[in-house]
Amino acid sequence: MRAYLLMMLVAAAVTFVGTWAVLKLAHKYKIYPQIRSRDVHTRPTPRLGGVAMFLGFTAAVLTAGSLGWFKSVFSDPIHIIAIVVAAFLITLLGFLDDLYDLDWSLKLAGQFVVAGILAWQGVQVVSLPIAGLTIGSFGISFVATVFLTVLVMNAVNFIDGLDGLVAGVVLIGTSTFFVYSYLLAQKTTPSNYFSLASLISAIVIGMCVGFLPHNWRPAKIFMGDSGALMLALLMTTSALSVT
DSSP states (O other), X not given: OXXXXXXXXXHHHHHHHHHHHHHHHHHHTTOOOOOOTTOSOSSXXXXXXXXXXXXXXXXXXXXXXTSGGGTTTTSSHHHHHHHHXXXXXXXXXXXXXXXXXXXXXXXXXXXXXXXXXXXXXXXXXXXXXXXXXXXXXXXXXXHHHHHHHHHHHHHHHHTTTSTTXXXXXXXXXXXXXXXXXXXXXXXXXXXXXXXXHHHHHHXXXXXXXXXXXXXXXXXXXXXXXXXXXXXXXXXXXXXXXXX
16 A cells, blocks of 8 residues: 555655646746636636646656566556557647647547557456456457547546536545555455556546645646546546456
């Protein structure tokens, strides 16, 4: 458990400092959208918090990779690499959308590409433990994974409308899932409590904790699509790795 707490701390610290730096740069160079009639805030507010959250994610992954505790998780690095690449691409897509308001079809296509990268590299729905079902076809697993990932990304992105809402919801949900995955690892592999699902969940928890102080009402900065899409992607990835 201490190892996971350390990952939470690293992700939280880097995200907190990174968000502060992004906030300063955004105000210095006036990188924020105009206030719309449907917005609830009354002053120009940057929407680039997802960039800082990605920095927190990357820092925590690199730290975990350098520690012997997570040796078993990094024994097959292809999954980790695929997750980091996918997180970078979805953050970049959200960043461009936050700046230039991309056409919805282009953004949706980008989400399918990112989800496809994950699924192609083996981060897929393999079984449904609760239902006791196993998916034996690569094709079915691939398609199910892609559509599930895109569905969750848009579901999380759609609720992003109030100060601290997405970060708070993801924090609560991921904390619950972390406990589940940790207890599951204890039960299935008593000699090794470390799993990819628990690691990603711990990092996501840290990212949310580090970002919330800046996003609490009244929010100084929003995570934007870059943050909402990335959090949803990582939540889905941790759940997929359990299957």
